[in-house]
Amino acid sequence: MTALLQPLRQIIPFFNPNVLEWSAEARLLRWLTLLWLGIGLVVLFSASYPVADAEFGDGLYYFKRQILWAFLGLIGFSVLVRTPLRYVTSLAQWGYLLLVGVLLIVLIPGVGTTVNGATRWLAIGSLPLQPSELIKPLLVLQCATVFSNWSRLRWPTRLFWLGVFTLTVGGILLQPNLSTAALCGLAIWLIALTAGLPWLQMLATAGGGMVLALISIGSQDYQRRRIMSFLDPWADPMHDGYQLIQSLLAVGSGGLWGTGFGLSQQKLFYLPIQYTDFIFAVFAEEFGLVGSFLLLLLLLTYATFGLVVALKSPQAVQQLTAVGVTVFLVGQSLINIGVATGALPTTGLPLPLFSYGGSSLIASLILAGLLVRVAREGNEAEVVSLQARRQARNRGSRRSLPPPQPLP
């Protein structure tokens, strides 16, 4: 019986006994992730209850599903925490190429599911998958792999991967989903920057990205309208400015201490998509400035330790992975909160570990798992349980990452 329970205990993070052997950063980041997820679930419970009750007659509809996603995500988290990064990266490139393919297939008319004018979902049975979310951890891994080996790669290989990265961002942009595309582009760029790619190339890429974004905004009517409504939401309060106004009202109503858990008024159908993109507004209304500051503190701590892990990482691939994860988790949170508070134009980015959505939640937990794994590997001496396996592997193939050849 205990023999059967042992592996089970290891995949449920709360009961994993090996944690005590980890490095301090790894343990802290693990707890921060679980705390973040816990708060996220609590807030989702409050934010989604009325709308779930109205739409499905079951107030727990979204919450129950989110719990299921969280469970699946935590399994992924635990597995990744216990798997050497080297092993993960070698598999990641194939997963990444597969998802880029899916991402492009979604764009074919009739394949993807269109919601609010954007084709972002691929329905597998009744399960809507959002490849642009799921691709995030794989993108981080692949970028880390490519850029950490940048100097050793030949130009065709470099160009191949740069092409795939461009395809990824472009595919997301065409959905259209400017915010996720921009975030992915930003993450790729920051990883490359950290990898020490020449500044001039970096600046040129940044300029190119900006031009691309401007073209996208110029050609997509909905993106332009969103930007305009962000500048003056009261110009058209019934239509374009509606979401933002309701979000501002929700955040503003919170005051110093908030209205209290479950007591948000704005979530009662005034604030649209209150259980996904605007979940922060509900949080801010219920927990006020104090709660919001505590959440920002959590993010700051997370960012700090994520980057500390990056600094301490012995290998470039680890460092770049840590940077990529931090950009996706913290950066995306900042953008989401910026949108909800009217500091940024309205975009459709979920708040990691808060917003309802299986793809987003699983992707976020996998990202967090990668970071914790990097943190563990940052202090090899303490990763006792896996050392033997790791050394064996390292002996067998010192250079375990042959760069994939360009597809014919």
Place this chain on the structure above:
Amino acid sequence: MTRVERMTTAVKPVSKVVGRKQTPRTVGQQHQAVVIMLFISAFLLGGIGTRLGYLQLVEGTQNQALAENNRVRLIPRSPVRGTLFDRRGRILGSSRLSHSAYVWPLAQRYETWDTTVTYLAKILNLPPEEIRQPVEAADYNDPTRVRIARDLTPAQITAIKEYGNLLQGVDVDIEHLRHYPHKQLAAHVLGYTGELNAEELEERREDGYRLGDIVGQMGVEESYETLLRGEWGGQQVEVDGAGKVVRILGQKSSKAGQDLMLTLDIDLQKAAEAALANRRGAVVAMNPNNGEVLAIASYPTFDPNIFSSRITEETWQKLQGQGNPFVNRALRGFPPASTFKVVTATAGMESGKYPPDTVLPTMAYLVVGGTAFGEWNRAGFGPMGYVRAMAWSSNTFHGQIGRGVGGPTLIDWARRYGFGSPTDIELKSESSGLIADDAWKREQFDWEWTVGDTVNMSIGQGFTQATPLQVAVMFSVPANGGYRVTPHLIKDDRGADNWRESMNLKPETIKILRDGLHAVVTSGTGNALNVGGIPSAAGKSGTAETGGNRPSHAWFGGYAPADKPEIVVVAFIEHAGGGGGKVAGPVVAKVLSAYFANK
């Protein structure tokens, strides 16, 4: 590759480590970039923190108030409009409960609005525009609701509740509808109520009216609006996003409007309208002693109930086809014809030029300034005094008196009788009628007042215009012994002296006038009143020429009992074509007999 390397080295000496020689452990160790990122994220977090502080603390109260608007709505509670009673306490106009459909502009979402309009239009059987327009015109943040339809049928109420989840922010509520149990009876006096439109709102905004409020639009409803309206109450309710009321936060009861007792008598009003018998014209019945109006009938008429709910285009066209049904003909000016001889006789006697015992010859016609004024029998009646001249309605007798006293005196007496100015009854849009004079004629025709004009006026023709109500006031003077009364519709306890003013006539003048008017009935043109059921009456007929080839107007004014008058009745029939005594006389007779039958 070497080029890249050179460039990198040149730009950034620290990154010397980038290159083939690096070990996997140190490849790409760019601590600088990571530290910069840390600073940037701290900076961004600080920026968002500041923004949050601004939203939640600095603007917090304001945002809270705005969010409150989302959930707090005001449901105005209309007061019950004051009831209108007749002089015996019978209901003329009251309120009945009905169901109205409302839409909250605040609860509408862009995505669902079209659906809501489509379904609501189908249920209410309205063009979609009539739902769309008022709601979209309302202010977005207006926490009140817009009434879409009134007087719903039970089927419509059920349908709205049934499709509740498709009809976002649609409400059914009870509302008081004005109801006139006697339908078109006294419609011109009572008036009607209707929704305040945008134009009228501008004038009434200061009195606390809102678009769609019910206001009196005519008659007593309009004149006594401030009394009848009452005080609005309201409920402050909390609603969810779908506009469903969660709980009531506060309440202020509405105060019912004041009830009004009118001087009208339903029975007499019915008799007057029946006597008019769907002929164009008007009937006025009044107490000559204190000016209490007992009945005012005007035809064509309308049913004021139709304005309480939506009027269909068809109904409206049908009404308009009748020819000005909303005009109260009792308050419009027409040539008073021979009824005006009361004024001429008064002027003759009071001026002293033609004392009561005056006897003048009458003839086939009277030539004045080259124009012949013919006697209506085309022969003349021989010499006669005031009483017989009145009884036979001699044009040449009164023409001579008019010519004798002169234009200014005649005009002066016409004005003293109240002609040429409103009677001040509490109804708006009352015509003044017209008493022309030299100045008026010069202005209108660029011609001086002539003797011919005076003679014409002395027999109630020419420029002279008088409303049936003014004529009733005129007949009240001999009836009440020389007082000019102010006709009124509100029954109050104040004595008759409040409503009348002595004209300081000589007793002999009054006596001669009364004798003359009595003689009209006993031995002259007014024998239609000489019937059973009416105490001996007095009166005067009038047949007004209308110019062109159109039939003449018929007048008859009279009072009874002749010795101690209680009621004066004036009947006027437009383009009746017959003599006043024959056509209008029986109308007065019917009203009088109804009065004395019910007394």
